[in-house]
Amino acid sequence: MAPPGNHHRYYPEVKSPLRRQVHAPSPVRKFGLSCPRQVVSGNAVGVLLTSDCNSLERKKLDLPLDYYRTEVVDVDDYDDEVDYVEVISDDDEVENAVDMEEESEKEVSLDEVNPKNGSFMVVDEEAVTDDVCSFEAYRKALKSAENRTSKLKARGFGGFLRERCRGLLRSLRSFFRQDEEPVEDVRSEPFEPLSKEELTAVKDAFSANFHNILVSHENSNIDITVEKLRCLKPGQWLNDEVINLYLVLLKEREAREPKKFLKCHFFNTFFFTKLVNSATGYNYNAVRRWTSMKKLGYHLIDCDKIFIPIHMNIHWTLAVINIKERKFQYLDSYKGREPRILDALGRYFVDEVRDKNEVDVDVSQWRQEFVQDLPEQSNGFDCGMFMLKYMDFYSRGLDLCFTEEHMAYFRVRTAKEILQLRAE
Structure with a gap:
């Protein structure tokens, strides 16, 4: 035990702590004051804004400046994200450091945006620092975004987001189309209801004088009398004049609106009997001039x-040379099959192209199709109407979406179109 009066010999006098110099780099601990940092673009060393933190510390605790130790950290030397710095007293008063953190958040913010590149800037009361945009910060942000993206995908967030986007696009389309004209439904056009005036006109034509000429088509030289038009009444067989005039009207419809209908050619009811005669057989020369460019x-x-x-005695069927799909088709409302008809048409098409275009076409790989998925008839008089509507729908590019129940309507509509000399 030291003798009294000689304390200075064993216990040196307490001296006030000296101001410490700034040291760098220094590791950062897991507690202490969170102070925003400034990072200069490029590979420059990040500088912590410690001056404001020290001033706040002095105001709050009223202690001398040299009582605290500050450390500057090089953020590029560490892999962990650095967004705080330790500022503690020599006697490890952590509570004071936490209070300083709360005060510093009031003084320093990251809510300003650089108008040049859109990056955040550190702003205090006195000055605006440079933008926070270093390569290391970008790399860390990108890695964090990738981790979040993988987690969102695992939770099905991508599908949810796509559905939300589709819903937004649909709402935008409906909004921008409010002032546009409504889009016509092509499938509903063949079933447009007739007006009272049109129904009355057809009824009056059926009941007119038997030999009256109702309409005359100049280009085809076809006259339609009341007697011929009456074949469109329910239960009647269609005749050549009505069928051939209707096919001419279908071709005129295409010429009138070429973008709306397929490019087609409609042979009349006499073509096949000229091409294939029961007495002489196949004869291309008999129809060679029917298709001249003139x-x-x-x-x-x-x-x-x-x-x-x-025309097969008392039954109408349809054959199609489908150039677009490279096949020959046969449509019979009774679902019959006639391979010899398609064989003759394949031979005709080869001869026609060689004669008119001087090109040899190989149709050996073209398919022969006897269409089975088609509207059927169950009576003995609607075959002609079925054949006309097969052509009507196919020339529109539509499937055969009608039934035998529509035949009564189609008969009246066809009569109306013939009387107006215009197919719709």
């Missing part, structure tokens, strides 16, 4: 489909 204004090879009405 008469048609186009070549058959340039068409999408070629329609050939087939």
Whole structure:
């Protein structure tokens, strides 16, 4: 035990602590004051804004400046994200450091945006520092975004987001189309209801004088009398004049609106009987002049489909040279099959292209299709109407979406279109 009065010999006098110099780099501990940092673009060393923190510390605790130790950290030397710095007293008063953190958040913020590159800037009361945009910060942000993206994908967030985007696009389309004209439904056009005036006109035509000429088509030289038009009444067989005039109207409809309908050619009811005669057999020369450029204004090879009405004694069927899909089709409302008809048409198409275009077409790989998925008839008089509507729908590019129940309506509509000399 030291003798009294000699304390200075064993216990040196307490001296006030000296101001410490700034040291760098220094590791950062897991507690202490969170102070925003400033990072200069490029590979410059990040500098912590410690001056404001020290001033706040002095105001709050009223202690001398040299009582605290500050450390500057090089953020590029560490892999862990650095967004805080330790500022503690020599006697480890952590509570004072926490109080300083709360005060510093009031003084320093990261809520300003650099107008040049959109990056955040550190702003205090006195000055605005440079933008926080270093390569290391970008790399860490990118890695964090990738981790979040993988987690969102695992939770099905991507599908949810896509559905939300689709819903937004649909709402935007409906909004921008409010002032546009409504889009016509192509499938509803063949079933447009007739007006009272049109129904009355057809009824009056059926009941007119038997030999009256109702309409005359100049280009085809076809006259339709009351007697011929009456074949469109329920239960009647269609005749050649009504069928051939309707096919002419279908071709005129295409010429009137070429973008709306397929490019087709419609042979009349006499073509196949000329091409294949029961006495002489196949004879291309009998129909060679039917398709000259002077008469048609186009070549058959340039068409999408070629329609050939087939009359078999008392039954109408349809054959199609489907150039667009490279196949020969046969449509019979009784679902019959006639391979010899398609064989003859394949031979005809080869001869026609060689004669008009001087090109040899190989149709050996073209398919022969006897269409089975088609509307059927159950009576003995609607075959002609079925054949006309097969051509009507196919030339529109539509499936055969009608039934035998529509035949009564189609008969009246066809009569109306013939009386107006305009197919719709």
